[in-house]
Amino acid sequence: MSEQAEVHSAQTLASGGIGRKPPKAGPTSSGRPTEALGTLTEKMGTGENAKNSIVWMTITWSFSIATAISFLFFSLVVCYKDFSYLESIKSVWSLFIPLITLALGYAFGKSK
Known part of the structure; x- marks a missing residue:
C-alpha cells in the first residue's frame, strides 16, 4: 500500500x-x-428542545399507532359483522390514553 x-x-x-x-x-x-x-441530536435538538421533541414524538406515535390498530379492528367489525371487536378497540385506547396524558402532563405541567 x-x-x-x-x-x-x-x-x-x-x-x-x-x-x-x-x-x-x-x-x-x-x-x-x-x-x-450525533444523528439523534441533529434530528431532535439539544437541551430543552430535545425534551420537548421526545414528548411530542411520544404523543404523535401513540395517536398514530392506536388509530391504526383501531382502524384494523373496526375493519374486522365491518367485514365480519362481529361487534365483539369493539371491545378490543376500547382496550387499545385504554392502553394508549394513559401514555398520552402522561406526556401531555409532562409537557404542560413542568415548572420552569
Whole structure:
C-alpha cells in the first residue's frame, strides 16, 4: 500500500467512515464547548428542545399507532359483522390514553 493510500485510509477512519464528516464541536454563546452532534441530536435538538421533541414524538406515535390498530379492528367489525371487536378497540385506547396524558402532563405541567 502506498504512503498516500495509508494517509487517506487513516483520514477516512478518523472521520468516521467514507462520506461522513467529523462531528462539529465549538463554543456556545456562553463560552462553553458544545457536545459533538450525533444523528439523534441533529434530528431532535439539544437541551430543552430535545425534551420537548421526545414528548411530542411520544404523543404523535401513540395517536398514530392506536388509530391504526383501531382502524384494523373496526375493519374486522365491518367485514365480519362481529361487534365483539369493539371491545378490543376500547382496550387499545385504554392502553394508549394513559401514555398520552402522561406526556401531555409532562409537557404542560413542568415548572420552569
